[in-house]
Amino acid sequence: MEIKIVKDVLEANNYIAKTINEDLTKRNIMMINIIGSPGAGKTSFILKTIEHLEVKCAVIEGDITSDIDSRKVAAYGIPVVQINTGGSCHLNANMIDAALKVIPLENAIIFVENVGNLVCPASFDIGEDFKVALSSVTEGDDKPYKYPAIFKKAMVTVLNKIDLVRYVDFDRDYFYKGLKTLNPNGITFEVSSVLGDGIREWSEWLENQLMQKYKK
């Protein structure tokens, strides 16, 4: 029998993440890790997306403290688990492993809302199928240049609060130029999670991803 020696925290984490993803695949579940700054609009984006989906969904809410977001999700009748990190600035695979034990779903999409932080969550896989970087126009157009790790690793970048773009100084060309340099094959959507703009395109793409995963 092979004895695995875990060299460091990150390797241990990513080993657990891999196991989680294998287990989710057996259950026909797709899990999405949503990463963005505090106030980027992660919860509203998840709620608006679920509104448009036919498939079963659940949410895992990651926060330092408080259950503000999970109460919002529960109010829509959506299964939700709150993880309070108690100070830690990102979710890790162990936390997700524990949360998944209380979500007995199959054939579903699980949205994980990571702790509001554009830096640390990028380094920790949690067993997700892919990462979504959520950036809102009110944060400015230079985010890919200043926080490259997450924009490089995220298969999907969503530009949120597009309804506010007329009120702020946001140069789309500059934003996308930075993003494409880091992540030439990344997929992008522009949405307003308040008004609903762009959510249908994103939701249809998402359901298509789920179908592709499970027709294999």
Place this chain on the structure above:
Amino acid sequence: MEIKIVKDVLEANNYIAKTINEDLTKRNIMMINIIGSPGAGKTSFILKTIEHLEVKCAVIEGDITSDIDSRKVAAYGIPVVQINTGGSCHLNANMIDAALKVIPLENAIIFVENVGNLVCPASFDIGEDFKVALSSVTEGDDKPYKYPAIFKKAMVTVLNKIDLVRYVDFDRDYFYKGLKTLNPNGITFEVSSVLGDGIREWSEWLENQLMQKYKK
């Protein structure tokens, strides 16, 4: 002679921070540690503040990578030092110690723009006189509830982008209720770093703090 045994990273950091502050005090310098989410408007806030100040100023820019912000500051003829943390999600006292060596000022205010992150920078003193939590209305009104550490530790909380408050769902009472629970004696300002609203009040308060520090 007392031999100091440094127990952990944070203690070592805070020991260096204390030494930095003592040195700055000898040079009649006040240093301010500005902490906020990515895109909260930290650079614009610093630039608008310096416009209103009579006293000499310098800026230390903390970023994961890129010199976007320090080039903005330099364009105004303000002395600036860029610190690239190379992945680390916060500034620490060692980094500031190195940066201060190339700022040979006396009788001045030094603004430190920390890495955009509402979590990790709260734990690391850098020798500052006080911390400023910068939160913008576009991030939502629940930030003190979800990221309590920084709102508890900051002597000053500045609510930025007040010019956009009419376009977003932001409940001032809820925001300030959360803040006051954590930090009953905290000082607050509301500003628009774009239009300049509230910057004069904050700048006058700041100059007054400097005078009070050095009349002692």
